[in-house]
Amino acid sequence: MSATVDMVxxxxxxxxxVVKTDxxxxxxxxxxCSESCADHHKDGSGCxxxxxxxxG
Known part of the structure; x- marks a missing residue:
């Protein structure tokens, strides 16, 4: 049995x-999920x- 994860x-x-793995x-x-999250909310904005x- 195998499992495939396509969202995390x-x-x-x-x-x-949640984000698609691709x-x-x-x-x-x-x-x-967004640049804002990836930048650790440096500008204070949400995703x-x-x-x-x-x-953040």
Whole structure:
């Protein structure tokens, strides 16, 4: 039996988004849902996805 993972949680600890493994923003060997999450919310903005209130 084998399993294939095609979606993972955004690497931002405050984020609730899931990201396709072949998409998203790859940084530091991790996968993020947006540039804002990948930049650790340096400008204070959230990821912008509905239902997610992350700001780093």
């Amino acid at each position: 949680k955004c690497a931002c600890s405050d984020c609730v988004c 998409g998203g923003v790859k940084r530091e060997g991790r996968l993020f 912008g996805h509905a239902g997610c209130a992350c700001h």
